[in-house]
Amino acid sequence: MAEGLKWMQCPVCKESIYWEIPTEELKQVKRFPAPVVVNHNGHYLICYLDSHYQLADTEIAIANVEGKAKK
DSSP states (O other): OOOSEEEEOOTTOOOOEEEEOOHHHTTTOOOOOOOOEEEEEEEEEEEEOOSSEEEEEEEEEEEEEOOOOOO
């Protein structure tokens, strides 16, 4: 599996992004492609990774709302 840093061009600002794959969290995923949210310069990208941790698709998040869970 491809681990370590990934490279992609940001579809919003066209800058190069180097981001680390959360490999420990992805080991628990049962269905792929798995979404990973990347915060880049004030905008958010949703990157979908396949079971080999390769970039399958990318979306630009139009809005960002963070929720908090109660225990």
